[in-house]
Amino acid sequence: MPDGLNIYKSTLTPQEVDEAFRNIGKVQANIEKAAGYAQTAEHYGTIVQQNQAAIQAIEDNLSDVQGAAQNAADAKNAATSAAASASAASQSASDAEDAAKRAEAAAGVNPSDYYTKQQADAAFATAAQGQLAQSAVQSINGKTGSTVTLAPSDIGAAAPANVLPNVLVAGLPGIRNLAYTKVNLLDVDASDPTGEANTPMFFGSDSPSTQLINAPYKSGPFYGYRQVFMSKNQGGTIHLVTVLLLETYPIAGRIWGNTYDMGASTWYGWHGSSMQ
Known part of the structure; x- marks a missing residue:
């Protein structure tokens, strides 16, 4: 045996040595389990992060969907308003066309031909009353030819007959x-x-x-x-x-x-x- 080499001699009994090695094996096994648990925890942490990202993406998409739904509702309301405006414009155009036709028909009428002293026996007391009835009948049926006989002169005496039925039937076909x-x-x-x-x-x-x-x-x-x-x-x-x-x-x-x-x-x- 070389000089200077000290040999440590254990005082443990063989049974104690065996128990020590068994404990060392258990520690190594526990270390390996801990390493596995750490790896599993890391994997789960990655999954959690991925889930959080997915949740955020869903929230972002939900916001986009809600915005799209609001845009669709706004578009529908705008379309409804546009349809109503188009209908009103069509009615206005129709009214304007009717008014233009009445104006065109009236353009060739000479009022002086209607209210003359030749109508002295008509049933209105004054020409103003005859003009009022004339205007009302014309606005209803657009005709004047058959109603002019109802217009009197200012100096004509009123006839005893009620002229209203004559005004009402003047334009009947x-x-x-x-x-x-x-x-x-x-x-x-x-x-x-x-x-x-x-x-x-x-x-x-x-x-x-x-x-x-x-x-x-x-x-x-x-x-x-x-x-x-x-x-x-x-x-x-x-x-x-x-x-x-x-x-x-x-x-x-x-x-x-x-x-x-x-x-x-x-x-x-x-x-x-x-x-x-």
């Missing part, structure tokens, strides 16, 4: 308003059943003896509504033409009838009956 106009109440045309001579009409005058030819009543003002009826024989030929008058003044509801016999070429004469 197929009905002639010949009130205050000289007319033959027995003017019919069997050769043209649908012609103007046979169309319904309103008539009237304060002086029927001179203004209403063939009138059944001539003692005073006489107003009413006339219709023409035609009857055919078995051969389909018109042989009777009947004129009916529905009186509105002086006796409202009284009916007058007169029939023309085509074969005999004669009128049978007026016959009246009251509904009162």
